[in-house]
Amino acid sequence: MKNEVIELPYAKDALSPAMSAETLEFHYEKHHKGYFKKLDAVLEDSEKGQTLEEIVKAASGGKFNNAAQVYNHNLFWLSMKPGGGGAPSGDLADAIERDFGGLDAFKTEWKAKGAGQFGSGWVWLVLDGGELSIVATGNAETPLTTGATPLMTMDVWEHAYYLDHRNDRGAFIDVWLEKLVSWDEAARRLKG
Ligand code: MN
Secondary structure (H helix, E strand, O other): OOOOOOOOOOOOOOOOOOOOHHHHHHHHHHHHHHHHHHHHHHOOHHHOOOOHHHHHHHOOHHHHHHHHHHHHHHHHHHOEOOOOOOOOOHHHHHHHHHHHOOHHHHHHHHHHHHHHOOOOEEEEEEEEOOEEEEEEEEOOOOHHHHOOEEEEEEEOOHHHOHHHHOOOHHHHHHHHHHHHEOOHHHHHHHHO
16 A cells, blocks of 8 residues: 555545535544554554555454545545536446436435434445445444445544534535535446
8 A cells, every 4th residue: 555645636625615625624634644644653564565455354453443444535535526416327327226216215325324323434335246235334344344345435424524514414415415426436436
């Protein structure tokens, strides 16, 4: 893995007003980089040649928590874009129709899983056994360790939304689906 945090794929004010520059600044600079620094401090020399995915799959305890949080945030940034929202197209749209019965049903389940995740965690679109599904995970847990292929993810830790929405996670999820989500990375990963 690279010995530095990935660059954000857009400027910190590029998602505003759907996600404020202040939220991006704190989330990326303090939280994401914080996890990376703590991971980097405990990596063995033999692990520095491994991919981040390999490290996540093999690690436990604090090393797992920090490695998984780096992995989860890497995908989170790619799961949003300036001017996001709208609908997926092509094979991803077809798969959402097939496995959820359409985009509206997908959004209903996404919101329910996000609202229903007690405490900190993540909501994921995954490909597992050739089918799409939505899963929620607690704290740093990631479907990468279950053999599923993560396609996109939404951070529902309070630090993801508290500056913009205070305690209203539901408002954050609504804005995330309508103004922030990028289907591009999920479509790319679905192709394999
Ligand atoms: Mn986060």
